[in-house]
Amino acid sequence: MNSIHSVAIIGAGALGMLYASALKKTPDTEVHFLAGDDRYESLKAGRFVINDFEEQIDVRSAAQLREHPDLVIVAVKNHHLEEIVPLLRAAIGADTVVTSVLNGIDSEPFIEDRFPDATVLYCVALGMDAVRTANRLTFTNQGKLIIGTKDNDPRNPDLLAVGELLDRSGLTREIPDDIHRAVWWKWMINIGVNQVSAVTGAPYGVFHTDEHAQALMEAAMRETVLVAQAEGVDLREEDIANWYPILNRLGAEGKTSMLQDMEEHRRTEAPSFGGRLIELAARHGIPVPVNETLVRIITIRELLYLQEA
Template sequence: MPAIRKVSIIGAGALGAAYGALLFDMDRDCVSFVAAGERFERLRREGVIVNGRHYAIPVLAPEDTSLPADLVIVAVKNHHLDAAIGEMKNRVGRDTIILSLMNGIDSEERIGAVYGMDKVLYALTMGIDALREGNRVIYTTQGRIFFGEAKNPAVTERVARVQALFDRAGIAWETPPDMLRTLWWKFMANVGINQASAVLRAPYSAFQAPSEARDLMLSSMREVIAVAEKAGVSLTEEDIEAFDPILARLSPEGKTSMLQDVEARRKTEVEMFAGTMIALGEKYGVAVPVNRRLFEAIRDIEKA
């Protein structure tokens, strides 16, 4: 089984920088960012600073024709995915594995529609409390990457290659039996805490104990359970409870990615969260009033 030696990361935000730094610490020749235009110039000029340490991670332009990567990690916002799919073209070769760490439940299919699902593994991150300001990223809890084939009754060779890379880099990982269900579980958590935190401008501490903020989070999560049932995915109240230990480990002062976007006046991923819930609710005939209110509230925040 050939080891993964070259990794390209699309997206140098909180996740891309955090995992890029861990890979760089393992082998400075292993990892590079891919970026275009002003982002390319800024990353080459400034690098990223992770937990107070500066990392001059190499940056490749999309038109760079050097050898393709063994692994491409996609860590962009939903509204940047189409551009990222084009920018990563020269990094994808015959044997390249593509791992999307994006929120939501459809990025793998969108990437696979261009490069083939035989190159794509399903993935998500859970439990990392990374905060980004400019090119600076701080985190106290690494969390872990959940990844694998759609179903994992046994470990395939490409999954094993990524597992081995993450072990070498000190990246915590888990390969669950059913990645599709795990993606929906993470979607449920994001629909709850990301959106509630953005509307209330609240850090993790607001959701770690009984409160009106926590009630709002739970109400939106329960709507995901109802929609998932109609979509053939079994989520229950026990899945909400399974999120609590993860939430408890996050820094009380930490902020969700959507709250960080709101505070930085960046576009949020509300279309991917509440927008997807509204569309699925209409498709399956499931009422999602909480997500409709959250959608309107966050859109109003964006307009302001």
């Protein structure tokens, strides 16, 4: 692929809105949300408010697609992946590139398993502090996208095309030596800060300064490092410390996606974070008591508010 000029984004949450807003301002680039029937009805007006500015972003259903987009960005939560398979089937053509900005370690393999002929780039969305309420998004830091191929080929033409699009859009991107290590590093971060924020209600500012929040976050991350090493992934103790420069740049009032889910009484991604880690730890006989406790607390709190709904 020489260049990308059409982008479909599946998922109009915080990341979907953030990237749609940036990409739609890119010259010679057509951007739209792709939504299933129920979601389409609620989004079709296409009105979004991003950092207090109203923006119009095209929203389409699968039936309204007239051609396959050059790029599909998957930006739903992990527990919605199965639901969007029909949308992916409608969107993916022979030359379509697919990338996922989901947290966790399973979304790319999920897409590859169901669409074995698709071109899937691995991706990590890092360092944004976006907060969404309905169709309103606020953020102070767009963060960056870390992208790579399954075989870590930095010269892959599809990877270069996506990188060139991000450069044109003003979105910061990076191609690492090992994308799988990057995916696990971000997962380690999610397992630490997302879960602890969900249990405590703490925004990023608390993690900037409070030693108790930091200690609990680091303990959950440390268990992730042990499991990663058992899985053959090169995570290390110093990777925990390397998170702090990024954390400290996030807005103090910003909140993790899991804390936002808790506050809005939505299903959380705890099964894809600590829950998935617990599964892998059991395979290797590694105790992960901190994550077991965090997942239990989140699961109980989620059960209570979902029962009330």
